[in-house]
Amino acid sequence: MTSYEPVFTPVPVPPLPSMYDLPSESAAEPGLPDEFHYWQPQLLIQTFRPPAYPLDRVFAAADLNLYYDSLHTRRYKRPDWFGVVDVPRLVDVGRLSYVIWREGRAPMVVVELLSPSTVEEDQGETLRGGEPPSKWEVYESILRVPYYVLFDRMGNSYRRFRLEGASYQELPDYQELWIEELQLGLGLWQGKFADVERLWLRWYDRQRNWIATDVEREQEATERERLRAEQERLRAEQERLRAEQERLRAEQERLRAEQAEQKVRSLSERLRELGIEPDAP
Template identity: 35%
Template sequence: MTFPKISTSLPDHTQLPCEDGTFVKNFQEHPQSILLTDSILPILNRRHPDGQYCIGQDSGIYWRITDSALNGAEAHDWFYVPNVPPDLDGQIRRSYVLWQEQVSPQIVLEFVSGNGSEERDKTPWEGKFWIYETIIQPTYYGIYEVQRERVEVYRLLENRYQLMSANEREHFAIEELGVELGIWQGRYQNMELPWLRWWDSQGNLLLTGEERAEQERQEKERERERAEREQQRSDRAESELQALRDRLRAMNIDPNVNNDD
């Protein structure tokens, strides 16, 4: 393969554009990214106790140097990179620059608004699929089609993407993280939609911080109600015992005296 001629200078993330001026394609995209990030953070924090990882949401990955800088970048809806610092020299990343970082993302996810042809384009040096498979090479590449309520996940094996098969729960296992990726129908941020979400390897939904707080609130409420029921049973038992004592006294029997002898 003949590689295109590129500039010899190597700009870093502070010298490259961090946006292309286009609108987000629909109102689901930003909440979808937040949902994925929020729910997987506990997993990533346990996996990286040193905090060495980063997540990109609607951010660019620069994979080659071109005269027009943005032509050498791909805008990804969501991606995760292990074993890199969360910032660079105390600066928030403006983009993810492969020749600067030298670590490929482990997961890249694309949210499809159209028919998915752009995300499956294998045209050399232009098509997203080709760029991911050949240059950027994330271990997992997911294409989420909200209108069709489906997700395709590819895994990189011997430098080629292989379409993964879903398990019995219709999820795709991300073995390195011990999680599964799939579609969840429900309400999030006031929108009832099919959402792309994570589960653990046992099939338990990974909750957002708000969902975890609500779950804890409900558990505390159930515990309070249980304690109230126990107290009510204890009060009834005490009331019945007191009524029995009163009846015995009315019969001139001292309830405090053992009459077995």
């Protein structure tokens, strides 16, 4: 007799909802940034080191209110990341916001990470001429930000725009984003950051070397210290070997002198045995 075993069909488990799926208390604030919106800007901040400017005159920020209109002081945009040069790195104990009419300089480059709630505005697809103006309009026409980058982390692609005349012109896929004013380039890097392996936006130098992160700089400093200590150990060992060689040379000279003296004594004794006084005139 065959026993009966019921067959159960597994029920698919729905994916966990994200902040884009759930309502927010504020209609104007769809939610807080997800983890990628923290990690990617941190990588950009850590590698944004334009060699033409001292570090204390370079400022980069993520998710910081950028106030752009002195006549409408409540208006702001909040770029996912932006970089400015020739402004103080620190103001007081750290900026609470970036106020254009006080800083005196607009960002050199802005990066927006595409997300469902902002993709149309980020790409300039919303209706223009409204109040307040969209991000695209602020970056292009009000702040005149020279370079604007959009990164689609889901599609692992990015779009690069350069301000030419009154409007942004998109760079073709084959053209790298090299910013001569900064002596830096921005490209796609496959690697691990924040313990996550994926494709990231990252700054590189003129030799196409990726600018080091904080962890990499610490590792490089540790390796330099290890190499310095090893060099010191080798120098000390070389000095010890040189001292030992000098001691051996001195010992050899002493032995040669003793051998020569022994030969002289033996010869003198032999001469005396033959009745010849070796010291006689």
